[in-house]
Amino acid sequence: MPHGYNGKILHVNLTTHDIEIEEPDLAFYRKYMGGSAMGLYYLFKNMPAGVDPLSPDNVLCLMASVITGVPISGQSRLTATAKSPLTDCIGDSQMGGFVPAELKFAGFDGIIVKGKADSPVYLWIHDGEVEIRDASHLWGKITGEVEAIIKEELGDKKVEVMQIGPAGENLVRFAAIMSMSNRAFGRTGMGAVMGSKNLKAIVVRGKKKPTLADKESLMNLTRWGVKALPESDVAGLGKYGTAESTAPQQKKGGLPTFNFNNGVFDGWESIDGTTMYDTILVGADKGMQNTKGRDTCYSCTVRCKRVVEVKEGLHQVDPHYGGPEYETLATFGSYCGIDNLAAIAKANEYCNKYGMDTISCGATISWAMEAFTEGRLTIEDTGGLELNYGNADMMVQLTKMIAERDGFGDLLAEGSARAAEKIGNGTEEFLIVSKKQETPAHMPQAKPTLGIIYAVNPFGSDHQSSEHDGSYKWYPERMAQIGLDDPQSSKGMNQEKVRYAMRTQWAYSAMDSINVCQFVYGPAWHLYDMEQLSLTINAVTGWDVTVDELQELGERRVNLLRAFNAREGIGREQDTLPEKMFKKALKGGPTNDVKIDRQEWEEMMDHYYRFSEWDLTTGNPTLEKLESLGIGWIME
Amino acid sequence: MQIDVKLLGILRDQLPAVQKGKAKIELQDGVSVADLLTHLEISRRVEVAINEEIETDETHILVDGDQVHIFTAIGGG
Numbered sequence: 001m002p003h004g005y006n007g008k009i010l011h012v013n014l015t016t017h018d019i020e021i022e023e024p025d026l027a028f029y030r031k032y033m034g035g036s037a038m039g040l041y042y043l044f045k046n047m048p049a050g051v052d053p054l055s056p057d058n059v060l061c062l063m064a065s066v067i068t069g070v071p072i073s074g075q076s077r078l079t080a081t082a083k084s085p086l087t088d089c090i091g092d093s094q095m096g097g098f099v100p101a102e103l104k105f106a107g108f109d110g111i112i113v114k115g116k117a118d119s120p121v122y123l124w125i126h127d128g129e130v131e132i133r134d135a136s137h138l139w140g141k142i143t144g145e146v147e148a149i150i151k152e153e154l155g156d157k158k159v160e161v162m163q164i165g166p167a168g169e170n171l172v173r174f175a176a177i178m179s180m181s182n183r184a185f186g187r188t189g190m191g192a193v194m195g196s197k198n199l200k201a202i203v204v205r206g207k208k209k210p211t212l213a214d215k216e217s218l219m220n221l222t223r224w225g226v227k228a229l230p231e232s233d234v235a236g237l238g239k240y241g242t243a244e245s246t247a248p249q250q251k252k253g254g255l256p257t258f259n260f261n262n263g264v265f266d267g268w269e270s271i272d273g274t275t276m277y278d279t280i281l282v283g284a285d286k287g288m289q290n291t292k293g294r295d296t297c298y299s300c301t302v303r304c305k306r307v308v309e310v311k312e313g314l315h316q317v318d319p320h321y322g323g324p325e326y327e328t329l330a331t332f333g334s335y336c337g338i339d340n341l342a343a344i345a346k347a348n349e350y351c352n353k354y355g356m357d358t359i360s361c362g363a364t365i366s367w368a369m370e371a372f373t374e375g376r377l378t379i380e381d382t383g384g385l386e387l388n389y390g391n392a393d394m395m396v397q398l399t400k401m402i403a404e405r406d407g408f409g410d411l412l413a414e415g416s417a418r419a420a421e422k423i424g425n426g427t428e429e430f431l432i433v434s435k436k437q438e439t440p441a442h443m444p445q446a447k448p449t450l451g452i453i454y455a456v457n458p459f460g461s462d463h464q465s466s467e468h469d470g471s472y473k474w475y476p477e478r479m480a481q482i483g484l485d486d487p488q489s490s491k492g493m494n495q496e497k498v499r500y501a502m503r504t505q506w507a508y509s510a511m512d513s514i515n516v517c518q519f520v521y522g523p524a525w526h527l528y529d530m531e532q533l534s535l536t537i538n539a540v541t542g543w544d545v546t547v548d549e550l551q552e553l554g555e556r557r558v559n560l561l562r563a564f565n566a567r568e569g570i571g572r573e574q575d576t577l578p579e580k581m582f583k584k585a586l587k588g589g590p591t592n593d594v595k596i597d598r599q600e601w602e603e604m605m606d607h608y609y610r611f612s613e614w615d616l617t618t619g620n621p622t623l624e625k626l627e628s629l630g631i632g633w634i635m636e
Numbered sequence: 637m638q639i640d641v642k643l644l645g646i647l648r649d650q651l652p653a654v655q656k657g658k659a660k661i662e663l664q665d666g667v668s669v670a671d672l673l674t675h676l677e678i679s680r681r682v683e684v685a686i687n688e689e690i691e692t693d694e695t696h697i698l699v700d701g702d703q704v705h706i707f708t709a710i711g712g713g
Contacts, residue, residue, distance in 0.1 A: 236646030
């Protein structure tokens, strides 16, 4: 009997209604541990190259890890992996909440969904049992309604639900899979994959808690985290949410504004985490935000999730749908030149009700705003919408239209890259995407290593796939754990910073395999360091994992992701940054007049491929590299 | 001399809540950034902007009327 994991992977074929339970061996779990590392194993085994991401041939993997569901902060996360309908590359997204732990309690470490149901269905997974149930009555309904109906019909208010909203049904290419109506597998369009399979929801419930190899050691780590939190560098994330980042971004000229034309936003204080805390966080009127306005994930002491409510005015917001993260405040806010916090919270509510990624949605709208402002999109194109920067009411209206594929929203539901291709007229000049995925709210002009990671990341630009620039000098002891012992300035680029980008990418990749929260574990400012992550895994499983083994796991996952893209014919030619970042200098603040030097960037990219031991021309992993990581089999 | 200080994010909790992180602080001439951080009892890892420009040198000497913004040094997400 293994400790920490169930040893069971659920396979569901929605076309045939076949249900199988696979029991992989210990070596499998030790090698992949969970998340998309495990998901990629099944994609290579079950899916040929070249499938249409929205066809029944796509395979959706939802993977927990060997430590998901144990009593320590930051472990209740799940990864969704499939071919992405947004990027046509590998899709990869993580979500927290309670459903990851509950899936383990229900008896499974992961779910693999193939095929397509004839009509809408949902999966009901409980204590090792699996049913495919009719979901016709749920189709078309928003997330909050679906959750309530399912809990009522199953007679259990404690079931946990992963579901798509109407946006997933409508195959919005950046549709999310939602849980609790406020947690999301946001990125890369995994909700559209679920929608294409007529799979409305996956519902889990169970009583089987993971067994622990060394309970005392785990509880010592848990208690240490609770005690260390108040003085740690994540204390602010707990109290003020991820939106605590707004001020540092602004002050360093890295707050994307007016579709990435500026790095500072005059209205930044209106969308800062402290303002949200003082105004719309539930309990703010009675000074009870800490108890009423903060939410959490299973067994987590940080409590970073926001719960907001707006009771009056044009943009009233229901607290059931949570509250905006920093990324959301930036994409619907500074990207669009909007400082109306209630309007941004309303757009966030729509995204959670209808199931959409707030980053791609807000950034797609800001792309349209720039195209409109520059006269490349006309009022005829938009169906009469005045897409001016700062038009908060229009932004909220357009968010709902995208989810419903209504009018001009239908075009934007394709994502900005496809919309630009269709509209033409030079609108591609305003795109802020890598691999067709809209760029998150951290600017490579202010954080140069992100210029490498945004480009090479296999599932498109992503801000949580490596450590950002400042940490190398601020956290030398933790950096040394992952082989980085030559601290560098946060400014500028050089070979050592490329090595920093790559090795912290492996660390984050390991965390995305073990499915831990990147605010709780990590190589820098996080509550627990990488050594403590290895100790956590060992206390749960009884293994003897080292930080070096975690780094190799992370490298293995990055290579699996890249190899998936290589199989799709996608390599270095798609490792790009938005052209605007090279051509147009930012205006205002500390990053005034800054743009990325293309020649230097290309030299640094060469270093990245060399350090990764990939083919310099194609950017793909070599067979020798894959074999060294124990995954040469994927080339067979 | 008088320094205009603004503490951002969780740092504002160093001051009474009603001040929302803002304070005018009287200091002797010749005081450095490090001295100011000590005065404010800030022990966290922070970054400092003086008159909207990032200052990485904690020995930098402040002058009367400086606007000092202090914020946490984190990656965000």
